[in-house]
Amino acid sequence: MNFMKRIKSLTIWCLLSILAISQTAPIYAFNNSSIEDISNTQSMVDNLSLENDLKKLENKHQDVALKLESKKDSNLEISYDFKSVEELDLFIQNFKDGFLENGNEINTEVSVNELAKIQDIDTVKWWSPNSKWPFNGLATWKHVTYSYHYNWKSGKPYYTSANGVAITSRTSGLSGTTWHQTGKAVNLSAKYSSNDTANAKVTGYYLCGVSINGAPIGLTVNDTWTSSLTLTAK
Numbered sequence: 001m002n003f004m005k006r007i008k009s010l011t012i013w014c015l016l017s018i019l020a021i022s023q024t025a026p027i028y029a030f031n032n033s034s035i036e037d038i039s040n041t042q043s044m045v046d047n048l049s050l051e052n053d054l055k056k057l058e059n060k061h062q063d064v065a066l067k068l069e070s071k072k073d074s075n076l077e078i079s080y081d082f083k084s085v086e087e088l089d090l091f092i093q094n095f096k097d098g099f100l101e102n103g104n105e106i107n108t109e110v111s112v113n114e115l116a117k118i119q120d121i122d123t124v125k126w127w128s129p130n131s132k133w134p135f136n137g138l139a140t141w142k143h144v145t146y147s148y149h150y151n152w153k154s155g156k157p158y159y160t161s162a163n164g165v166a167i168t169s170r171t172s173g174l175s176g177t178t179w180h181q182t183g184k185a186v187n188l189s190a191k192y193s194s195n196d197t198a199n200a201k202v203t204g205y206y207l208c209g210v211s212i213n214g215a216p217i218g219l220t221v222n223d224t225w226t227s228s229l230t231l232t233a234k
Helices: 002-024 032-060 085-099
Strands: 064-068 080-082 105-112 119-127 140-153 156-159 165-173 178-189 197-212 215-233
Touching: 032 064, 032 085, 032 215, 080 085, 085 197, 085 215, 105 119, 105 140, 119 215, 140 197, 140 215, 156 215, 165 178, 165 197
Parallel strands: 080 197, 105 215
Antiparallel strands: 064 215, 119 140, 140 156, 140 165, 178 197, 197 215
């Protein structure tokens, strides 16, 4: 009988101890909101680290801008995905070596008819491939379109004014980039006769959507094209 009383007393003591511990010990319960907060915090830390890396690349590469986009809100079309910042670094260098140093200038002539018209549109187009990784010789052309007014003197055509020459530009082909013109400047010079040549300087930037391990990044690279169009009589 005494033995049973001891067992009963011990059981009651254990239950009371468990109850006391349960009331004072912290409860660690992760609901969906807690998990989401942890995930968002980690994402912010990762983004901050990536933004710092992108800033270093901007400082390293002249005329380059990099913007980390939001995965949720970004409408950026991704053309190239990389596994590391080092791969993106090499991509930018190859991009610049290829597109910015290969075929940025063209000089051409167009024949006009004295009996035809005094306003015309002509486009100069030149081959500008990039043979470096990851472009590997993708077909790319640059286009500069001249919309101009001209007149005649002693049987020779000439531009009426630099302000009368409108310039637009674009690229075509398979480069995974788009060209955006931001400015232009035109001056006139003489090749065969006075003011028969319009010299155009176009400024703008290439836009390319890239990503590092799925994080979308807008890459822009500034560039300048120069071209000229000389009028000759048919």
